[in-house]
Amino acid sequence: MRALLTFTMVAALGLQGFSQDNPFFKEWNTPFGVPPFNEIKIEHFMPALQAGMAEEAAEIWAIIRNQQAPDFENTIVAMDKSGALLRKVSPVFSGLSSVSNNPQLQRLAQQLSPISSKHRDDISLNPELFKRVKAVYAQKDQLDLNVEQMKLLENTYRRFIRSGADLPIEKQEQLRKLNSDLAALQLSFSQNLLGETAAYALKVTDKSRLKGLSEAMIADAQSRAQRANNPDAYYFGLDNPSIMPFLQYADDREYRTEMLNAYLTRGNHNNNRDNKEVLKKIVFMRLERAKLMGYKNFAEMAIEDRMSKDPETVMAFLNKLWAPSLAMAKNELKDIEAMMKKQKTPLPSTPADWRYFFSKSKQQKYNINQEEIRQYFSLDNVRNGIFYVCNRLWGITFSELMDMPVPHAEATAWECKDKDGTTLGIVYLDMHPRPGMKNGGAWCGSYRSQSYDNNGIRIIPIVTIACNFTRPSGDKPALLTTDEANTFFHEFGHGLNHLFRETNYGGTSGNQRDFGEFASQVMEHWAFEPEVLKVYAKHYKTGVSIPNSLIKKIEQNEMYGQGFITTEFLAASLLDMEYHLLTEIPQNFDVEEFEKSILDDKYGLISQIPPRYRSTYFSHTFSGGYSAGYYMYIWAEQLDSDAFEAFLEKKNIFDPELAQKLRYEIFARGGIQDAMELYVNFRGKEPDVNALLRNRGLGK
Numbered sequence: 001m002r003a004l005l006t007f008t009m010v011a012a013l014g015l016q017g018f019s020q021d022n023p024f025f026k027e028w029n030t031p032f033g034v035p036p037f038n039e040i041k042i043e044h045f046m047p048a049l050q051a052g053m054a055e056e057a058a059e060i061w062a063i064i065r066n067q068q069a070p071d072f073e074n075t076i077v078a079m080d081k082s083g084a085l086l087r088k089v090s091p092v093f094s095g096l097s098s099v100s101n102n103p104q105l106q107r108l109a110q111q112l113s114p115i116s117s118k119h120r121d122d123i124s125l126n127p128e129l130f131k132r133v134k135a136v137y138a139q140k141d142q143l144d145l146n147v148e149q150m151k152l153l154e155n156t157y158r159r160f161i162r163s164g165a166d167l168p169i170e171k172q173e174q175l176r177k178l179n180s181d182l183a184a185l186q187l188s189f190s191q192n193l194l195g196e197t198a199a200y201a202l203k204v205t206d207k208s209r210l211k212g213l214s215e216a217m218i219a220d221a222q223s224r225a226q227r228a229n230n231p232d233a234y235y236f237g238l239d240n241p242s243i244m245p246f247l248q249y250a251d252d253r254e255y256r257t258e259m260l261n262a263y264l265t266r267g268n269h270n271n272n273r274d275n276k277e278v279l280k281k282i283v284f285m286r287l288e289r290a291k292l293m294g295y296k297n298f299a300e301m302a303i304e305d306r307m308s309k310d311p312e313t314v315m316a317f318l319n320k321l322w323a324p325s326l327a328m329a330k331n332e333l334k335d336i337e338a339m340m341k342k343q344k345t346p347l348p349s350t351p352a353d354w355r356y357f358f359s360k361s362k363q364q365k366y367n368i369n370q371e372e373i374r375q376y377f378s379l380d381n382v383r384n385g386i387f388y389v390c391n392r393l394w395g396i397t398f399s400e401l402m403d404m405p406v407p408h409a410e411a412t413a414w415e416c417k418d419k420d421g422t423t424l425g426i427v428y429l430d431m432h433p434r435p436g437m438k439n440g441g442a443w444c445g446s447y448r449s450q451s452y453d454n455n456g457i458r459i460i461p462i463v464t465i466a467c468n469f470t471r472p473s474g475d476k477p478a479l480l481t482t483d484e485a486n487t488f489f490h491e492f493g494h495g496l497n498h499l500f501r502e503t504n505y506g507g508t509s510g511n512q513r514d515f516g517e518f519a520s521q522v523m524e525h526w527a528f529e530p531e532v533l534k535v536y537a538k539h540y541k542t543g544v545s546i547p548n549s550l551i552k553k554i555e556q557n558e559m560y561g562q563g564f565i566t567t568e569f570l571a572a573s574l575l576d577m578e579y580h581l582l583t584e585i586p587q588n589f590d591v592e593e594f595e596k597s598i599l600d601d602k603y604g605l606i607s608q609i610p611p612r613y614r615s616t617y618f619s620h621t622f623s624g625g626y627s628a629g630y631y632m633y634i635w636a637e638q639l640d641s642d643a644f645e646a647f648l649e650k651k652n653i654f655d656p657e658l659a660q661k662l663r664y665e666i667f668a669r670g671g672i673q674d675a676m677e678l679y680v681n682f683r684g685k686e687p688d689v690n691a692l693l694r695n696r697g698l699g700k
Contacts, residue, residue, distance in 0.1 A: 024048035024089050030405055032426050034413075034462050035092050035447055037405040042104050045093050049112060052086030053119045059083070060123055063132065070132035072143060076156050079133075080505045087506075091447045098439045099408050099430055099466055106191050113187050117180040124163035125172045133160055148672045152507045155671070158305065159507075164293060171292055178289045185282050190623035192273040196266040198436030199273075201228070202236040202246075202259050210234060212251035214371050219473040238263050239433040239440055241470040245481075248355040248370075253345070257352040264351075267616030268592075275616040276591045282622055284585045299580040299628040306514045307635070307675040311581060314631055317689075318577070321634065322570055322603065324698045328563030333608060335361040354608050358561060366556045370481065373554065376537040376546040379431060379469060379478035382485045385536025386492045389526045393659040395419030396499075398427070407447075407464065410434075416499055425450070425461040425499040431478070433468040442467040442487050444494035444520070449509060450501045463498045465491045477540055482554060486527050493523030500667035508671050513629055515675035517636035518643075519667055525644040528554055529653055559697040564609060566634075566696055571599055571611035573631040576621040578602075580628035591615050634692070639679060641691035646683055 020026070023039045025048065030036050059082035066074050093112075097105050123129065136143075137157040145153065160166075164175045201224070204210060210218055220242070221234035228235055236242050236259060243259055250256050267275030286298040295301040299311040308314050336357040337349055349357070362368050387398045397417050404413040411430040418424050428447075433440070447462040467487060472478045480488070497519040503509045510516075526532050530551050537546035578598045595615050599605040613620065613630075620626040643662070647653045665682040673681075680686060 022048055024085070024092075025051070031401065032415075032423070032460065032462070033448070034405055034426060035407075037092075037096075037407050039405075040092065040096075042108065045089065045108060046111070048089045049086070049093065050115070052083065052089050053115070055085045056083035057119070057122065060126070060129060064126070064128045070135040072136055072145065072149065072153065075132045075136050076153055077505070079129075079156065080152065080507050087449075091445070095445060095447055095464055096407055098443070098445075099411075099434075099437075099464075101194065101437050101439075109187055109191075110184070113183045114180045117183045118176070121163075121176045121179055124160060125165055125176065127165070130160050130165040133157055148504060148508050151672055152505045155507050162293070162301075162305070167292070175289065175292055178285050178292070182282065182285050182289070185278055185285070186623040189267075189275055189278050189282065190619060192267055192275050192278065193617050193619055193623075194436065194439065195273045196269075196617070197238045197440060200238050200262045200266075202255060202262070203230070204234040204236070204255070205232065207234070209252045209255060210250070212249045213246070214249065216371075216470070216473045216476060216479065217245050217249070220471060223471070223473070237433075237435050238266065239435050239468055241433055241468055241484075244355070244483075245470075247352065248359045250356070253352065253356075256356060257350065260352045264610055264614055265616075268614075275622075279591055279615055279622055280585075280589055283579050283582065284589075286580065286627065287582060287585060297581050297583050299577060302580065302628040305512070306629075307512045308514050308631075311577065311628070314635070315577060315581075317635065318570060318573055318631055321566065321693075321698070322574070324693070325563055325566035325570055326604070326606070328698065329567040329609060330563070330606065332358065332361075332561065332563045333606065335365075336608075339364070349608050351608050351610050354564065358564065362557065362560055365560065366553055368553045368557055373550060373557075374479040374481060375539050375541070376550070377480040377482065377485050378540040379480060381536050381538055381540070382480055382488050383429070385485075385527070385532060386489060386523075388535050389489075389523075389532060390492075390496070392654045394663055396424060401426070408434075408438075411464075423460055425463055427495055427499070428462075428464040430464065430466045431469050432471045438466070438468070440468055442491050444491045444498070446498050449506065450498065450503070451506065451509075452504055458502075461498045461501070463495045465495050467491060479540065482528070482557060486524055489523045489527040490520045493520035496523070497667050500663050501670050502668040503670040503672060510671050512671060512675045514632040514635045515639070515678075517633050518639045518675075518679075521633070521636050522640035522643050522662070525640065525647075526653065528558065531653065562696045562698065566698065567605070568609050568612045569634060571603070571605050571609065572613045572618065573634065574603060575599060575611055575613075575615065576618065576626070576630040577628060579615075579621070637695065638689045638692040639687050641695040642687035642689075643679075643683060645688075645691050 022044045023036050024044055028034070028036055060079070063075055063078050063082075068074055097109060133156055137153060140150065140153055143153075164172055167175065203225070204221070207218075210221075218234065221236050222231075224235035224237065224242070225231060225233040236246050243263055246259055247256055267273065290296075290298040290301040293301055297311075299314075303309065303311055303314060308317070333349070336354060337347060339357045339361045340347060340349060340353065343357075343360070345353070345357075359370070390396050390398070396419060398414045399417070401413040401415050406413055407428060408430055410432060411428045414427045414429065416424045416427055430438075444463065444465045447464060448459070450461040451459045453459055467484070469480055469484050469488075470478055497511075501509060511518075528551075530548075533551055533554075534545050538544060539546075575595060575598055579594075592615075599611060600607075605611070620630050621628070626632065647655055647658055650658060661682045666678050669678055672678075676686065
């Protein structure tokens with residue numbers, strides 16, 4: 001009876017906001033059924049989300065009240081299909097919140113957090129619903145189910161167990177409170193970071209202090225200042241396209257130090273955006289939640305249903321990489337300090353010196369001029385290179401769509417067609433930073449996932465890829481660094497995973513979490529292959545293909561510096577794991593002291609290399625879905641490195657048989673089977689973990 005009252009109350013709440021003027025309550029008569037972004041207003045979200053929750057609650061209650069004995073169709077499939085309106089609204093809300101955020105959306109997200117948490121718990125902790133799921137699961141060996149259906153059944157049952165459905169009522173009430181509080185805290189962490197990143201700008205009025213920076217960097221800084229109504233200054237921000245080249249090229253050591261300190265102390269200023277106390281509460285509540293569920297720590301609970309299975313496997317894997325990475329980083333430090341002595345810069349070296357003097361050292365060793373290389377990597381060229389690789393591997397094509405509703409005015413829309421001419425999906429590309437409005441970093445998501453309707457017709461996915469690449473400047477197009485080009489290939493790999501997917505159920509569409517980066521990272525391997533570079537890397541002025549001498553330098557650039565790159569990544573991964581391996585958290589827990597005890601004392605991280613993410617701005621783990629999981633990127637690299645070696649063994653990086661296997665055995669199958677089974681279906685064997693070391697130049 002308790003569940004009935006809850007669902008009825010939610011339903012009533014949802015119906016109060018119903019309006020025919022709300023685009024979420026209408027069929028979208030837009031091209032390909034994309035969201036009508038130009039019609040959607042902030043005030044449309046709350047009533048639509050409430051109605052979506054009410055609709056799903058009613059559908060769940062209909063499953064519970066079904067007088068027929070529980071079976072796969074009337075319980076498991078019915079649950080999988082429930083919540084259509086919520087699936088329509090939620091991706092638009094989260095998508096726009098990440099690319100067009102504002103104070104109104106932030107307040108709405110705060111209001112929605114406890115409502116959404118309660119709605120999810122009302123379903124996952126419903127005893128009558130779980131009784132039906134358990135009844136179907138108990139007879140699974142007698143059911144005539146195919147591989148995907150069996151996986152859906154197992155996933156559904158396991159999701160209920162992991163959500164606490166088997167706990168006593170009093171513990172479920174504790175779990176509800178923890179889930180709600182955690183959702184609010186994680187949102188606060190994210191919003192604090194967004195505000196911290198937007199609040200800072202290095203304001204330079206003396207142009208003579210910008211020596212070392214390219215004309216394009218200076219022009220970008222001037223544009224930022226102009227947008228801030230200060231046309232006589234130069235502004236540098238904490239978004240990657242601004243700060244990273246500044247740290248690499250600015251001669252002014254004092255300014256480099258100021259910029260890096262601002263970057264490293266985000267969320268750690270004892271102000272209203274400070275994340276230390278928020279983080280402490282998140283870690284404490286995650287541990288409390290894990291113990292409530294019968295685990296000794298959060299990492300054990302989080303990793304149980306991933307490819308890696310347990311924290312011990314993850315830690316052994318990370319530690320295997322730590323020693324050779326740190327040793328290589330220490331060798332690189334010798335080069336840096338030798339360059340500092342040569343330029344008569346006072347020692348000791350600091351974190352603000354690493355990128356700058358390492359760039360000088362690399363220039364001396366290989367005569368690499370990054371600005372020269374960037375001339376061949378205009379944003380359009382790199383995009384065309386991705387399209388070329390996709391066409392060569394799978395025959396798919398991309399064409400830009402004009403006059404389409406877009407999530408932001410800077411976004412472009414593209415139709416992806418299969419080699420037979422059928423539409424595979426729509427892709428939005430949003431490439432440039434908007435500090436304070438758009439999240440930092442790069443990501444891929446979807447406004448609609450691939451599915452099938454009741455007539456078996458495929459509903460195409462609507463994919464979004466967002467990055468924060470350097471903007472065009474003056475008469476120059478957006479010229480990417482090799483890191484940015486690599487990121488574009490990476491995120492497009494995620495996009496392909498959406499476009500190629502061919503699953504029948506939402507509950508089997510997703511990969512295991514630490515397998516999810518495989519599709520993106522395997523695409524990176526084509527980015528700088530000489531055969532591919534000759535096609536897309538063309539000088540933005542002359543159209544001349546990149547010369548072999550520069551291709552060689554790119555190869556050297558990729559290998560030299562892997563000590564730093566791998567060490568800073570592993571440091572963040574280990575920090576993430578150590579937070580979530582804690583079995584007790586004292587009341588006087590100090591975030592800064594803990595970070596120091598792990599990175600400096602336990603692992604011996606050298607002072608010149610901060611982790612890629614320090615605690616107070618580590619959004620991946622404290623707000624972004626990678627809790628006890630930042631290791632996933634490098635875990636997946638052992639797979640993608642081994643997979644690309646399969647193409648190299650064929651002496652054809654576009655081998656058609658392997659390309660088809662990659663598409664249909666992995667990309668298309670989502671989570672229909674366990675990740676290792678999917679990989680073996682493609683490769684014929686389990687991955688060689690040493691392929692990762694070879695890929696990074698850390699081993700033979």
